[in-house]
Amino acid sequence: MLLTRRSFLGGMTLTLAGTGLPAATRELILAPQAIKARFAGHDVSMLGFNGGLPGPEIRVRQGQTARITLDNRLEEGALVHWHGLRVPNRMDGVNVLTQDAVIPGASFRYQFGAPDAGTYWYHSHYLSYDQVSRGLFGAFVVEEQTAPAVDHDIVVQFFDVLLDGSGQYDEAFNPAHFATEGRIGNIVTTLVSNGTGKIVKRGDRLRLRLINPSIDRVYRVGLDGLAGKIVALDGMPLVHPQTLEPILLAPGQRCDVIGDATGPVRFKDSFGERTLSLGEITVSGSRDPSKSPIIALPANQMPAPKDPGQTAELVLQGGAGRASHSGTGTWALNGVSGLPRSPFLSVKQGTTARISIRNETGFPHVMHLHGHHFWELDAAGRTGAYRDSTYLDVGEVRDILVVLDNPGAWMLHCHMLSHQADGMATWIRVG
Template sequence: MTVDRRQFLTGVTALAVSPIIAGATSAPMTLEAKQGHIKLIPEEFGDYPQTNVWGFDGGVPGPLIRARQGDVIERKLINHLPQDTSVHWHGLRVPNAMDGVPGMTQDAVPTGGEFLYKLPLQDAGTYWYHSHNQSTEQVARGLYGVLVVDEETPPDVDHDIIVVLDDWRLSQEAQVTEDFGAMHDWTHAGRMGNFVHAHLTPQLVSVQTSQRLRLRFVNVATDRVMAVSLSGVQGKLVARDGMPLEQPEDFSVLTFGPAERADVIVDVTAEQGDTVQLAIHERDTDYLLQELKVGGRHSSGPRGAIPPLPDNPLSRLTDLTNARTVPLKMEGGAMGGLRQGRYKGRQLSTQELVDEGQIWTFNGEAGLPEAPLLTASRGEIIRIPIQNDTVFPHAMHLHGTHFQEVLPDGRFGPLKDTILVNPRESREIAFIADNPGDWLLHCHMLSHQAAGMKTWLRVS
């Protein structure tokens, strides 16, 4: 599909408006992974057919799962796809057996099979769920959904809106292209699409001046980094990756690596007849993703200061005196200068690695190593300095817990589960190893993960 500059990075699929019901769960007790059809390309761009997708319950995104902090929910995955699959509950602190990583925490669910996930919801916030088997293909086909855990006392807002940002590579017939293993994608920035859009739930017809909105951004793209901004509103960034900030922060452009999330609370400042706009920035140009008309003025008037969200029960770091340091060095990819690396216990040349479909390494190791990056005692504090010796960014995701960045001045950044490490950049994360089990640590540019960027750690 040839998409010109006006169509690229544009378009919204309208979803049904559904009220927020405190304590309610809006998804069924089963999640069926199956093929479906959605009208992905809006009529304004031409008479394109429906797009064939793989989705939970056949839709994209899959069913919104919504529950209260402290609840325990169950979802039975039933696989109707022609490939094995699984579900990873991204950002949730779940028991290891519920993490959804085939070959590490469970067997992949075969066609016709099922698996029951039991999930304690310890933390309020914005999370998502997605396939973790052949995920470069399955997530690109649409196998993901959003999970919202409401605070016991949610903030006072007029609308709570989920904004799912996705990136599709489509053919002339508006179908997902089948080139999932393209080596150029794997060795460069990943699978970049030609149609980026935003799913909004609910899809509002209009908003009013002085209304307060909570926007929950989720980047579900396979590989694309997205930078977005809002106009016609004023407010604060209140959470990152589901975890509340200790103090709300000003923001202008929000940058999301794949899998990163952010919550903002904003007041509508645009006047009647104007619009609230969501734009994405690509190569020094802004593209409109969505706009909401402003119709009238909210009777309550301005709300005043935006307070912090209630904190979650996860300890923050205060001291690294007794921390253990385990470095992680990234190498490989195009223009990376990688000459050799280990893969499945063998030392291979770059060409031999490429022949194996592996071109990225962590500490000289491509693919999931037999031995963990580290073994930590429960409660131990771990520091991981990350050095990106490649010419591409990498969104590093740690399963099982959240970490904090160790900033250059010694302070600690917010709790997160994914961090974007830019080319030739060094960053350091630290965390308390408080969740026992074997946990994956990988690049969430899923093409990079498939081509070698994954390791694991053990907490005992």
């Protein structure tokens, strides 16, 4: 029989459908809008994508293209940033630096590939301390081509909200929030989404994708009822999975854990002086746990660092109780508050840069770089975790090593969004 082009292509289509391969492009609409959400027994006026808080869990397969239309149904501007994803610069969703805010009633189409598997998230990057604290965020998962075998793949987001005396979102502007540890909510909610919808049994293997979308609150998340390992930080697989100990999760950071349920999986926060129950995943029934070891996730193809062609120092300044600086805001980076006209650093595409970050303020911070991941270096200069957001305690100095290979204007800022709003932001030019 002679194959015509038409019948050949028809056969191809059937083959593809038969293998269950996903379409090359994942399309969806994200519509931010006013919603009511339930907190502490109150119906609270918040914001949400597609009517929900959190927004829809977006899942794509590694290598797929995402085509996402932002349909702004707010009465103010909107933008979406894809936190941790290596997107083209014009898709990064940062006001002024990469695009203008999308006005009410208008829309904008984001399109980008997903080269790296892992746990990411998306959120408003327009007046973000306000819009994220009102609920404009959601999980973004890039599934491995060959995912590890687990019984449940569960996203867990720890979110706090500040309610006033009448149980509504606190609209008051409190300068003290911006000059200290930030706007810390008085309600903490743990948002759990189990994709399979199946009941968790004792003995089941779980993959937990922990995300901190809170604007300023840091958690140290302890897990009871799970025997497992930490397998990824900020989306990126650890070469050697780590012992499961309480996990520091600063705003914007993520952590993947794989383990077997030995009972109800209970989350608790032990950051600072606090000890706070964060809720649990209940279990019902039991089975024999898997005997297979928990191994490293498949590595993502990332650029290899060279000897740094550029070094720089970034000093975190300001806040309550600290010496003044030359910036115009409460906080400053190298004496400048807010996005300067000229970038903090301007390099040729492909440059490896070593940046020494020094926290001279009286509060912790978490510095986030857009469009790239970077290695945390230890005191001896050895590479540690590969992250997009690094936590610096009071007085701490951390060097990071980054291959600046993604052309464009990239924001570098504190992800405590009250700090960013009051000066702790700068940018890097690559290209």
